[in-house]
Amino acid sequence: MDRAHEEYKVLVAAYALGAIPPHELAEVAHHVASCATCVEEAKAHSGVIDELALTVDPVPLPVGFADGVLALAKRREPSPGETPEPAGAQVLPFRRPVLSGVVAAAAAAIIGVLGAGFLDARSDLRRTRQVIIALTADHGLALAGAGGSEGHMVPTENGALFAAVGLPEPPAGRTYQLWVLRNDQFLSLGTFGVEEGEAVVRIEDPVEGVDGMAVTVEPEGGSEQPSTDPVMRSA
Amino acid sequence: MMERMLGVDSQVVERLQNGDETALRETIGLYGGVVLGMARRILFEPAMAEEVAQDTFLALWRRPGAFDASRGSLQSFLLGVARNKAIDLVRKEEARSRARDLLMAEVETAHTVENPTDRSEDRREVRDALSQLSEVQREAIVLAYFGGRTYREVAAELNIPEGTAKTRLRDGLIKLKDVLDKSGTAEI
Ligand SMILES: [Zn+2]
Numbered sequence: 001m002d003r004a005h006e007e008y009k010v011l012v013a014a015y016a017l018g019a020i021p022p023h024e025l026a027e028v029a030h031h032v033a034s035c036a037t038c039v040e041e042a043k044a045h046s047g048v049i050d051e052l053a054l055t056v057d058p059v060p061l062p063v064g065f066a067d068g069v070l071a072l073a074k075r076r077e078p079s080p081g082e083t084p085e086p087a088g089a090q091v092l093p094f095r096r097p098v099l100s101g102v103v104a105a106a107a108a109a110i111i112g113v114l115g116a117g118f119l120d121a122r123s124d125l126r127r128t129r130q131v132i133i134a135l136t137a138d139h140g141l142a143l144a145g146a147g148g149s150e151g152h153m154v155p156t157e158n159g160a161l162f163a164a165v166g167l168p169e170p171p172a173g174r175t176y177q178l179w180v181l182r183n184d185q186f187l188s189l190g191t192f193g194v195e196e197g198e199a200v201v202r203i204e205d206p207v208e209g210v211d212g213m214a215v216t217v218e219p220e221g222g223s224e225q226p227s228t229d230p231v232m233r234s235a
Numbered sequence: 236m237m238e239r240m241l242g243v244d245s246q247v248v249e250r251l252q253n254g255d256e257t258a259l260r261e262t263i264g265l266y267g268g269v270v271l272g273m274a275r276r277i278l279f280e281p282a283m284a285e286e287v288a289q290d291t292f293l294a295l296w297r298r299p300g301a302f303d304a305s306r307g308s309l310q311s312f313l314l315g316v317a318r319n320k321a322i323d324l325v326r327k328e329e330a331r332s333r334a335r336d337l338l339m340a341e342v343e344t345a346h347t348v349e350n351p352t353d354r355s356e357d358r359r360e361v362r363d364a365l366s367q368l369s370e371v372q373r374e375a376i377v378l379a380y381f382g383g384r385t386y387r388e389v390a391a392e393l394n395i396p397e398g399t400a401k402t403r404l405r406d407g408l409i410k411l412k413d414v415l416d417k418s419g420t421a422e423i
Contacts, residue, residue: 010398010401010402010405011386011401012405013401013404013405013407013408013409014379014385014386014400014401014404014405016408017376017379017380017404017408018319018322018379018383019379019384019385019386019389019404020385020386021385021386021387044412045408045412047412048408048411048412048415049380049408050307050311050314050315051357051361051364051411051415052361052365052376052380052411053273053311053314053315053318054357054358054361055342055358055361055362055365056269056272056273056276056314056358057272057276057358058268058269058271058272059268059271059272059275060268061263061267061268061271061288062285065263065267065271065285065288065289066259066260066263066264066267068289069259069263069289069292069293069296070256070259070260072289072293073256073259073293073296073297147300148298148300148301165301166298166300166301168303169303169305169306197301197303
């Protein structure tokens, strides 16, 4: 962890600015989420970055702007929990409770292809999440929670990627913890924090043959077994 | 004052959650100008910036719960959403982004011209702080923040090693915080 910290600490500012290339993002986000020092630094940077937004001059809105937004809002009322992004971002039906090795390999291949094109086409957390969600349509696991929060897990070559959106900041002294359900046993995949309501977690071990997934709120550092009801779970 | 704002923001969000259209109109009335300003700052094409501003308020309407009042103001949240959306577009097609000299020119004018209609003390204060960075720090931050460049692209564009780009971003943000913290206490 110290070696990882030395490697990533200088990237925390770029991370807070959204200036990490997409293929490095999961790694950096993973370290920051699991490192108290980097979380603190990221928070400090985020405060400054919020201030930076204030240097923008207001521009007069075109006539009828609000009417236009309201018309669009009414044209397609999404069901509760649906995200605003178009393709690939709707809550996906839970397809398969068991992730076979073959499926994992297929997803890894797809990520490889995207890595050469889509992911390398530069993006940010949101885009990474969309890729994960798109992949989840066929190969992964979708989780849903209160307030329209969603999670998506997709296997990769050596492990898995988990992305979540719509999660509030956990209460002070608490953290989110990710679990898989296998043979009626909960196994921890680790804890994570959220950035602007979004999280991307890299899971180092292969996630195969699971019966379900859940996210709970646990004391900082995580728990041996879930101690609260899931805030998000697979169907 | 912060607490009052926090309360107001939460109320607006509660009304949005209940599908209150007037709340959306009010929010647009309050923040539409800066949201569009943010999109215009990043995107070259005005029509596209308008679309981003629309999308920003649509996103708020569809998922007001994504805003968490304990993490900052509604204005900051909306500006962040608008910036993300605009940068997404820039990254899909580079032609949409502003060139480096244009981005920098806006910063230079911004902190030398006094805008009489500018009611925001904050805006002037942050601009002043930005002007106190070294030119190379300011350039790196503006390219990343308003230009949507990754640190690797900042390095390539400024013809500096990637390690230097990383530290310029970091040192710049730390200096900025320092200056803002000081000016904050000086005014009280
Ligand atoms: Zn660290």
